[in-house]
Amino acid sequence: MKAAVLYEAGKPLVVEEVELDEPQANEILIRIEAVGVCHSDLSYMNGSLPCPVPVVVGHEGCGIVEKVGPGVTSVQPSDKVVTMVSFSCGKCHFCAMGRPTRCVESLNVMLMAELPFFAGKRIHKGDQYMSQLFGLGSFAEYCVVHERSAIRVRPDAPSEVVCLMGCGITTGLGVAINTTNVRPGDSVVVYGVGGVGLAALMGAKLAGAGNLIAVDTANIKLEMATELGADQVINVNDVDDPVARVKELTGGLGTDVAIESAGVAAVMQQAFGSIHNGGVCVIAGMAPMIDTLTFMPFEFLLGKTIKGAIQGDIVASVDIPKFVDMYMAGKLPVDKLITKTFSLDQVNEAFEAMKNGQVLRGVIKI
Numbered sequence: 001m002k003a004a005v006l007y008e009a010g011k012p013l014v015v016e017e018v019e020l021d022e023p024q025a026n027e028i029l030i031r032i033e034a035v036g037v038c039h040s041d042l043s044y045m046n047g048s049l050p051c052p053v054p055v056v057v058g059h060e061g062c063g064i065v066e067k068v069g070p071g072v073t074s075v076q077p078s079d080k081v082v083t084m085v086s087f088s089c090g091k092c093h094f095c096a097m098g099r100p101t102r103c104v105e106s107l108n109v110m111l112m113a114e115l116p117f118f119a120g121k122r123i124h125k126g127d128q129y130m131s132q133l134f135g136l137g138s139f140a141e142y143c144v145v146h147e148r149s150a151i152r153v154r155p156d157a158p159s160e161v162v163c164l165m166g167c168g169i170t171t172g173l174g175v176a177i178n179t180t181n182v183r184p185g186d187s188v189v190v191y192g193v194g195g196v197g198l199a200a201l202m203g204a205k206l207a208g209a210g211n212l213i214a215v216d217t218a219n220i221k222l223e224m225a226t227e228l229g230a231d232q233v234i235n236v237n238d239v240d241d242p243v244a245r246v247k248e249l250t251g252g253l254g255t256d257v258a259i260e261s262a263g264v265a266a267v268m269q270q271a272f273g274s275i276h277n278g279g280v281c282v283i284a285g286m287a288p289m290i291d292t293l294t295f296m297p298f299e300f301l302l303g304k305t306i307k308g309a310i311q312g313d314i315v316a317s318v319d320i321p322k323f324v325d326m327y328m329a330g331k332l333p334v335d336k337l338i339t340k341t342f343s344l345d346q347v348n349e350a351f352e353a354m355k356n357g358q359v360l361r362g363v364i365k366i
Protein backbone atom coordinates (compact mmCIF):
# COMPACT_ATOMS: atom_id res chain seq x y z
CA MET A 1 0.00 0.00 0.00
CA LYS A 2 0.98 3.64 -0.41
CA ALA A 3 1.72 5.91 2.54
CA ALA A 4 3.19 9.38 3.16
CA VAL A 5 6.37 8.96 5.22
CA LEU A 6 8.39 11.60 7.08
CA TYR A 7 12.04 10.53 7.22
CA GLU A 8 13.45 13.74 8.65
CA ALA A 9 11.91 16.86 10.20
CA GLY A 10 11.99 19.75 7.76
CA LYS A 11 12.06 17.50 4.67
CA PRO A 12 9.08 16.81 2.40
CA LEU A 13 6.99 13.67 2.91
CA VAL A 14 7.85 10.70 0.71
CA VAL A 15 4.82 8.94 -0.78
CA GLU A 16 5.91 5.34 -1.28
CA GLU A 17 4.98 1.68 -1.11
CA VAL A 18 5.10 0.22 2.39
CA GLU A 19 3.85 -2.99 3.98
CA LEU A 20 1.19 -3.33 6.64
CA ASP A 21 0.93 -6.10 9.26
CA GLU A 22 -2.37 -7.75 10.16
CA PRO A 23 -4.40 -6.24 13.02
CA GLN A 24 -3.56 -7.85 16.36
CA ALA A 25 -5.72 -8.10 19.50
CA ASN A 26 -8.12 -5.13 19.82
CA GLU A 27 -6.90 -3.63 16.53
CA ILE A 28 -8.68 -2.94 13.28
CA LEU A 29 -7.66 -2.50 9.65
CA ILE A 30 -9.24 0.54 7.98
CA ARG A 31 -9.35 1.31 4.25
CA ILE A 32 -8.88 5.07 4.32
CA GLU A 33 -11.14 7.13 2.04
CA ALA A 34 -10.28 10.69 3.11
CA VAL A 35 -7.94 12.50 5.51
CA GLY A 36 -7.93 16.09 6.67
CA VAL A 37 -4.74 18.13 6.35
CA CYS A 38 -4.20 19.46 9.85
CA HIS A 39 -1.68 21.89 11.28
CA SER A 40 -0.75 19.37 14.00
CA ASP A 41 0.87 17.14 11.36
CA LEU A 42 2.91 20.12 10.26
CA SER A 43 4.17 20.73 13.81
CA TYR A 44 5.79 17.29 13.71
CA MET A 45 6.91 17.62 10.08
CA ASN A 46 8.78 20.88 10.77
CA GLY A 47 10.22 19.67 14.08
CA SER A 48 8.25 22.01 16.39
CA LEU A 49 7.12 18.88 18.20
CA PRO A 50 9.24 15.75 18.58
CA CYS A 51 8.40 12.42 16.96
CA PRO A 52 10.38 9.24 16.26
CA VAL A 53 11.10 8.89 12.51
CA PRO A 54 10.45 7.46 10.03
CA VAL A 55 6.80 8.16 10.69
CA VAL A 56 3.61 7.93 8.69
CA VAL A 57 1.79 11.17 9.49
CA GLY A 58 -1.89 12.04 9.09
CA HIS A 59 -4.59 11.60 11.69
CA GLU A 60 -7.96 13.03 10.59
CA GLY A 61 -8.94 9.89 8.69
CA CYS A 62 -12.26 8.44 7.65
CA GLY A 63 -12.71 5.06 6.04
CA ILE A 64 -14.23 1.61 6.13
CA VAL A 65 -13.26 -1.15 8.53
CA GLU A 66 -12.04 -4.11 6.47
CA LYS A 67 -10.79 -6.48 9.11
CA VAL A 68 -10.84 -6.76 12.89
CA GLY A 69 -8.35 -8.46 15.19
CA PRO A 70 -9.22 -10.80 18.08
CA GLY A 71 -11.33 -9.29 20.87
CA VAL A 72 -12.64 -6.28 18.92
CA THR A 73 -16.18 -5.46 20.03
CA SER A 74 -16.86 -1.81 19.18
CA VAL A 75 -16.82 -2.02 15.38
CA GLN A 76 -17.14 -4.65 12.68
CA PRO A 77 -16.13 -4.97 9.03
CA SER A 78 -17.94 -2.55 6.67
CA ASP A 79 -18.50 0.04 9.45
CA LYS A 80 -17.54 3.61 8.58
CA VAL A 81 -15.18 5.09 11.15
CA VAL A 82 -13.32 8.31 11.91
CA THR A 83 -9.81 8.03 13.36
CA MET A 84 -9.48 9.93 16.60
CA VAL A 85 -6.39 12.04 17.32
CA SER A 86 -6.44 11.60 21.11
CA PHE A 87 -6.43 8.03 22.39
CA SER A 88 -8.40 7.13 25.51
CA CYS A 89 -8.10 3.81 27.35
CA GLY A 90 -11.59 3.82 28.86
CA LYS A 91 -10.28 2.66 32.24
CA CYS A 92 -8.00 5.24 33.86
CA HIS A 93 -8.97 7.90 36.41
CA PHE A 94 -9.71 10.52 33.72
CA CYS A 95 -11.60 8.16 31.42
CA ALA A 96 -13.68 6.97 34.39
CA MET A 97 -14.59 10.55 35.30
CA GLY A 98 -15.82 11.22 31.76
CA ARG A 99 -12.76 13.20 30.60
CA PRO A 100 -11.30 10.83 27.99
CA THR A 101 -9.22 13.51 26.23
CA ARG A 102 -7.10 13.68 29.42
CA CYS A 103 -6.47 9.89 29.42
CA VAL A 104 -3.11 8.92 30.98
CA GLU A 105 -2.31 6.74 27.95
CA SER A 106 -2.83 9.57 25.46
CA LEU A 107 0.53 11.29 25.99
CA ASN A 108 2.41 7.98 25.57
CA VAL A 109 0.70 7.39 22.25
CA MET A 110 1.51 10.95 21.17
CA LEU A 111 5.18 10.81 22.19
CA MET A 112 5.88 7.24 21.08
CA ALA A 113 3.86 7.45 17.84
CA GLU A 114 2.98 3.79 18.07
CA LEU A 115 -0.07 1.75 18.94
CA PRO A 116 -1.46 2.28 22.46
CA PHE A 117 -0.09 0.38 25.48
CA PHE A 118 3.35 0.31 23.82
CA ALA A 119 2.04 -2.29 21.37
CA GLY A 120 4.48 -1.35 18.61
CA LYS A 121 4.00 -0.43 14.96
CA ARG A 122 2.29 -2.19 12.08
CA ILE A 123 3.76 -0.34 9.09
CA HIS A 124 7.14 -1.32 7.69
CA LYS A 125 9.35 -1.26 4.64
CA GLY A 126 11.30 -4.50 4.68
CA ASP A 127 12.48 -4.79 8.27
CA GLN A 128 12.38 -1.05 9.00
CA TYR A 129 9.27 -0.30 11.10
CA MET A 130 7.65 3.12 10.85
CA SER A 131 6.03 5.15 13.60
CA GLN A 132 2.33 5.99 13.32
CA LEU A 133 1.60 9.56 14.34
CA PHE A 134 -0.95 9.58 17.22
CA GLY A 135 -1.05 5.77 16.94
CA LEU A 136 -2.75 6.28 13.57
CA GLY A 137 -0.77 7.27 10.46
CA SER A 138 -3.71 7.88 8.19
CA PHE A 139 -2.00 9.48 5.17
CA ALA A 140 -2.07 5.99 3.69
CA GLU A 141 -4.35 3.71 1.75
CA TYR A 142 -4.86 1.55 4.83
CA CYS A 143 -4.03 1.80 8.50
CA VAL A 144 -4.10 -0.51 11.50
CA VAL A 145 -5.20 1.21 14.71
CA HIS A 146 -6.49 0.28 18.17
CA GLU A 147 -10.28 -0.08 18.10
CA ARG A 148 -10.57 2.76 20.64
CA SER A 149 -8.80 5.06 18.15
CA ALA A 150 -11.77 4.75 15.79
CA ILE A 151 -15.28 6.12 16.22
CA ARG A 152 -18.14 4.62 14.21
CA VAL A 153 -20.19 7.15 12.25
CA ARG A 154 -23.33 6.80 10.13
CA PRO A 155 -22.62 5.18 6.75
CA ASP A 156 -24.30 7.90 4.66
CA ALA A 157 -21.98 10.64 5.98
CA PRO A 158 -19.48 11.75 3.29
CA SER A 159 -15.98 10.64 4.29
CA GLU A 160 -14.30 13.71 2.76
CA VAL A 161 -16.27 15.93 5.18
CA VAL A 162 -16.60 13.93 8.37
CA CYS A 163 -12.90 13.01 8.40
CA LEU A 164 -12.47 16.50 9.88
CA MET A 165 -14.33 15.33 13.01
CA GLY A 166 -11.26 13.32 14.04
CA CYS A 167 -9.37 16.38 15.24
CA GLY A 168 -9.62 20.01 14.19
CA ILE A 169 -13.35 20.52 13.88
CA THR A 170 -14.26 18.69 17.07
CA THR A 171 -11.47 20.55 18.86
CA GLY A 172 -12.94 23.90 17.87
CA LEU A 173 -16.56 22.95 18.56
CA GLY A 174 -15.61 21.33 21.86
CA VAL A 175 -13.53 24.30 23.01
CA ALA A 176 -16.49 26.63 22.57
CA ILE A 177 -19.20 24.28 23.83
CA ASN A 178 -17.48 22.14 26.50
CA THR A 179 -14.27 23.83 27.67
CA THR A 180 -15.47 27.42 27.62
CA ASN A 181 -19.15 26.74 28.11
CA VAL A 182 -20.12 29.84 26.12
CA ARG A 183 -23.49 31.14 27.34
CA PRO A 184 -26.14 33.00 25.35
CA GLY A 185 -25.06 36.60 24.87
CA ASP A 186 -21.39 36.11 25.80
CA SER A 187 -18.93 38.15 23.78
CA VAL A 188 -16.30 35.91 22.25
CA VAL A 189 -13.10 36.63 20.35
CA VAL A 190 -11.39 33.87 18.37
CA TYR A 191 -7.72 34.42 17.55
CA GLY A 192 -6.67 32.39 14.51
CA VAL A 193 -9.55 31.25 12.31
CA GLY A 194 -8.14 28.25 10.49
CA GLY A 195 -9.99 24.95 10.79
CA VAL A 196 -10.03 24.90 14.61
CA GLY A 197 -10.83 28.60 14.98
CA LEU A 198 -13.68 28.53 12.47
CA ALA A 199 -15.11 25.48 14.21
CA ALA A 200 -14.81 27.31 17.55
CA LEU A 201 -16.69 30.18 15.97
CA MET A 202 -19.44 27.80 14.79
CA GLY A 203 -19.58 26.28 18.28
CA ALA A 204 -19.82 29.70 19.93
CA LYS A 205 -22.58 30.68 17.51
CA LEU A 206 -24.50 27.46 18.27
CA ALA A 207 -24.13 28.19 21.99
CA GLY A 208 -25.71 31.61 21.46
CA ALA A 209 -22.70 33.94 21.62
CA GLY A 210 -23.46 37.65 21.43
CA ASN A 211 -20.71 39.81 19.96
CA LEU A 212 -18.54 37.35 18.03
CA ILE A 213 -15.14 38.62 16.83
CA ALA A 214 -12.63 36.83 14.59
CA VAL A 215 -8.94 37.80 14.37
CA ASP A 216 -6.52 36.55 11.73
CA THR A 217 -4.00 37.66 9.11
CA ALA A 218 -5.71 36.06 6.09
CA ASN A 219 -8.72 37.69 4.46
CA ILE A 220 -9.92 34.35 3.00
CA LYS A 221 -10.31 33.07 6.58
CA LEU A 222 -11.92 36.25 7.87
CA GLU A 223 -14.45 36.20 5.00
CA MET A 224 -15.43 32.65 5.97
CA ALA A 225 -15.62 33.74 9.61
CA THR A 226 -18.17 36.37 8.57
CA GLU A 227 -20.11 33.79 6.54
CA LEU A 228 -20.22 31.51 9.57
CA GLY A 229 -21.54 34.21 11.86
CA ALA A 230 -18.73 36.48 13.08
CA ASP A 231 -20.12 39.96 13.80
CA GLN A 232 -16.76 41.70 13.50
CA VAL A 233 -13.44 40.71 11.97
CA ILE A 234 -9.96 42.10 12.56
CA ASN A 235 -7.14 41.62 10.10
CA VAL A 236 -4.04 41.96 12.26
CA ASN A 237 -2.19 43.51 9.32
CA ASP A 238 -4.64 46.43 9.29
CA VAL A 239 -4.40 47.45 12.95
CA ASP A 240 -1.59 48.53 15.28
CA ASP A 241 -2.82 46.51 18.21
CA PRO A 242 -5.47 43.79 17.87
CA VAL A 243 -6.10 43.79 21.64
CA ALA A 244 -6.90 47.50 21.63
CA ARG A 245 -9.20 46.92 18.65
CA VAL A 246 -11.05 44.10 20.47
CA LYS A 247 -11.56 46.46 23.41
CA GLU A 248 -12.86 49.16 21.07
CA LEU A 249 -15.35 46.69 19.58
CA THR A 250 -16.60 45.73 23.04
CA GLY A 251 -17.20 49.21 24.44
CA GLY A 252 -13.78 49.36 26.09
CA LEU A 253 -14.43 46.27 28.22
CA GLY A 254 -12.85 43.33 26.49
CA THR A 255 -14.65 40.04 25.88
CA ASP A 256 -16.18 37.44 28.19
CA VAL A 257 -14.28 34.72 26.35
CA ALA A 258 -11.14 34.52 24.20
CA ILE A 259 -10.18 31.39 22.29
CA GLU A 260 -6.66 31.03 20.89
CA SER A 261 -6.32 28.60 18.02
CA ALA A 262 -3.30 30.00 16.17
CA GLY A 263 -0.78 28.03 18.25
CA VAL A 264 1.51 31.05 18.69
CA ALA A 265 2.70 32.16 22.15
CA ALA A 266 2.52 35.89 21.31
CA VAL A 267 -1.06 35.45 20.12
CA MET A 268 -1.95 33.56 23.32
CA GLN A 269 -0.74 36.62 25.20
CA GLN A 270 -3.01 38.81 23.05
CA ALA A 271 -5.97 36.51 23.65
CA PHE A 272 -5.45 36.72 27.42
CA GLY A 273 -5.15 40.50 27.13
CA SER A 274 -8.48 40.67 25.31
CA ILE A 275 -10.69 39.34 28.13
CA HIS A 276 -12.18 41.60 30.77
CA ASN A 277 -11.89 41.06 34.53
CA GLY A 278 -13.45 37.69 35.26
CA GLY A 279 -13.16 36.60 31.64
CA VAL A 280 -11.93 33.22 30.41
CA CYS A 281 -9.15 32.60 27.91
CA VAL A 282 -8.83 29.11 26.44
CA ILE A 283 -5.69 27.93 24.69
CA ALA A 284 -6.59 25.48 21.92
CA GLY A 285 -3.60 26.06 19.61
CA MET A 286 -0.53 23.84 19.60
CA ALA A 287 2.59 25.99 20.11
CA PRO A 288 6.20 24.75 19.82
CA MET A 289 7.18 22.88 22.98
CA ILE A 290 9.99 25.27 23.93
CA ASP A 291 7.78 28.38 23.94
CA THR A 292 6.77 30.05 27.20
CA LEU A 293 4.17 32.60 28.31
CA THR A 294 4.57 35.47 30.78
CA PHE A 295 1.76 36.96 32.89
CA MET A 296 1.42 39.60 35.56
CA PRO A 297 0.10 37.59 38.54
CA PHE A 298 -1.98 40.62 39.45
CA GLU A 299 -4.24 39.88 36.47
CA PHE A 300 -5.43 36.74 38.23
CA LEU A 301 -6.57 38.85 41.17
CA LEU A 302 -8.90 40.48 38.67
CA GLY A 303 -10.64 37.13 38.32
CA LYS A 304 -9.21 36.28 34.93
CA THR A 305 -8.89 32.62 34.01
CA ILE A 306 -6.62 30.98 31.49
CA LYS A 307 -7.21 27.33 30.72
CA GLY A 308 -6.05 24.67 28.33
CA ALA A 309 -7.90 21.97 26.52
CA ILE A 310 -7.05 19.02 24.39
CA GLN A 311 -9.47 18.25 21.63
CA GLY A 312 -12.10 20.49 23.14
CA ASP A 313 -12.76 18.11 26.05
CA ILE A 314 -15.02 16.04 23.84
CA VAL A 315 -16.26 12.55 24.60
CA ALA A 316 -15.59 11.23 21.13
CA SER A 317 -17.99 8.29 21.11
CA VAL A 318 -20.84 10.63 22.09
CA ASP A 319 -19.87 13.94 20.48
CA ILE A 320 -18.58 12.83 17.07
CA PRO A 321 -21.77 10.97 16.01
CA LYS A 322 -23.78 13.95 17.36
CA PHE A 323 -21.73 16.48 15.35
CA VAL A 324 -22.03 14.25 12.26
CA ASP A 325 -25.83 14.20 12.69
CA MET A 326 -25.82 18.00 13.00
CA TYR A 327 -23.79 18.29 9.81
CA MET A 328 -26.13 15.91 7.96
CA ALA A 329 -29.12 17.95 9.18
CA GLY A 330 -27.58 21.15 7.78
CA LYS A 331 -27.00 22.66 11.22
CA LEU A 332 -23.20 22.56 11.18
CA PRO A 333 -21.83 23.50 7.75
CA VAL A 334 -18.31 22.10 8.22
CA ASP A 335 -18.09 21.34 4.50
CA LYS A 336 -17.71 25.09 3.91
CA LEU A 337 -14.26 24.84 5.45
CA ILE A 338 -13.01 22.47 2.77
CA THR A 339 -11.60 24.65 0.04
CA LYS A 340 -9.56 22.07 -1.85
CA THR A 341 -9.08 18.32 -2.15
CA PHE A 342 -5.84 16.59 -3.10
CA SER A 343 -4.65 13.09 -3.96
CA LEU A 344 -2.23 11.26 -1.66
CA ASP A 345 0.57 11.98 -4.17
CA GLN A 346 -0.13 15.70 -3.73
CA VAL A 347 0.25 15.61 0.04
CA ASN A 348 3.24 18.02 0.12
CA GLU A 349 1.33 20.40 -2.14
CA ALA A 350 -1.57 20.23 0.33
CA PHE A 351 0.69 21.32 3.20
CA GLU A 352 2.20 24.11 1.08
CA ALA A 353 -1.32 25.38 0.36
CA MET A 354 -2.05 25.36 4.10
CA LYS A 355 1.19 27.16 4.97
CA ASN A 356 0.52 29.81 2.33
CA GLY A 357 -3.00 30.40 3.66
CA GLN A 358 -4.53 29.36 0.31
CA VAL A 359 -6.94 26.89 1.87
CA LEU A 360 -9.17 26.92 4.94
CA ARG A 361 -8.97 23.17 5.17
CA GLY A 362 -7.50 20.76 2.65
CA VAL A 363 -8.61 17.15 2.40
CA ILE A 364 -6.71 14.23 0.85
CA LYS A 365 -9.05 11.88 -0.99
CA ILE A 366 -7.72 8.36 -1.31
Ligand SMILES: [Zn+2]
Pocket residue numbers: 088089090091092093094095096100102103104105
Ligand atom coordinates in the same frame (compact mmCIF):
# COMPACT_ATOMS: atom_id res chain seq x y z
ZN1 LIG B 1 -7.81 6.50 30.03
Ligand SMILES: [Zn+2]
Pocket residue numbers: 038039040041059060085167168
Ligand atom coordinates in the same frame (compact mmCIF):
# COMPACT_ATOMS: atom_id res chain seq x y z
ZN1 LIG C 1 -5.30 17.57 13.84
